[in-house]
Amino acid sequence: MNGKPSALVVALTGGVAAGKGAVTRRFEALGVPVHDADVAAREVIAPGSEGLAEVVAAFGPGVLDPEGRLDRPAMRRRVFAEPAARRGLEAIIHPRVRAWLHERALAERAPYCLLAIPLLAENHAHYRWVDRVLLVDVPASVQLARLVARDGIDPTLAQRMIDQQASRAERLALADDVIDNSGVESALDAAVADLHQRYLTLATA
Incomplete structure (x- = not known):
């Protein structure tokens, strides 16, 4: 970065x-x-985002809830049980979270x-x-x-x-x-x- x-x-x-x-x-x-990585992690896979599209491409449309959002409880259970799934999800989300945090720090005037x-x-x-x-x-x-x-x-x-x-x-x-x-x-x-x-x-x- x-x-x-x-x-x-x-x-x-x-x-x-x-x-x-x-x-x-x-x-x-x-x-x-305060800029929160947990907030970033939600925003980078919000409905319509490139991040969410990549998650669906990797894990299938079954990871979405009826409103088209990531079904977080189901995804949490899956990554908790499957280390490979956790690594795959982190590879999608973590770089986007880092970029989100870096952008906000760069814009900071405090x-x-x-x-x-x-x-x-x-x-x-x-x-x-x-x-x-x-x-x-x-x-x-x-x-x-x-x-x-x-x-x-x-x-x-x-x-x-x-x-x-x-x-x-x-x-x-x-x-x-x-x-x-x-x-x-x-x-x-x-x-x-x-x-x-x-x-x-x-x-x-």
């Missing part, structure tokens, strides 16, 4: 159920632009912006253009308990979901900054406020 954003670009990541959304909401409340990228550790080689990595970190036991409670699933399935992602150690190795989210959510206020000031200082240095 060509072009370096003029804004400081901070990639925010963390494992499933780590509390990334609670952190991004606090940055947004401070006026920081001092800094956040890119919320859950699978950053799995795809870090493609995001060399970001300036910093912010990790929302929790111990594995906390992550498992929160995922079970959040999604109403059994611990075995929750652990399988966690195991499909990069390890905590891999994410920590990438991080420039770490927010410990193992405590109460209100503790995030001070952590985010401190990082906000740090990033403003870096952006204007």
Whole structure:
């Protein structure tokens, strides 16, 4: 991808159920632009898009719901059961998500912006253009308990979901900054406020 954003670009990541959304909401409340890979992943395969056409060509029209949108629950079950299907779907979606995020970072006129990228550790080689990595970190036991409670699933399935992602150690190795989210959510206020000031200082240095 060509072009370096003029804004400081901070990639925010963390494992499933780590509390990334609670952190991004606090940055947004401070006026920081947040561009979300999950939003991008929906937009790049919206009805009528080239991305969705490529998904249908690869997997057949049975992946669509009656309204012509991707049947996400059915697709999720399929890629969870078939690693080759998951890789095929990611090969269609991930490059488009990266381009979407890069375009928005290039257009950014704020001092800094956040890119919320859950699978950053799995795809870090493609995001060399970001300036910093912010990790929302929790111990594995906390992550498992929160995922079970959040999604109403059994611990075995929750652990399988966690195991499909990069390890905590891999994410920590990438991080420039770490927010410990193992405590109460209100503790995030001070952590985010401190990082906000740090990033403003870096952006204007």
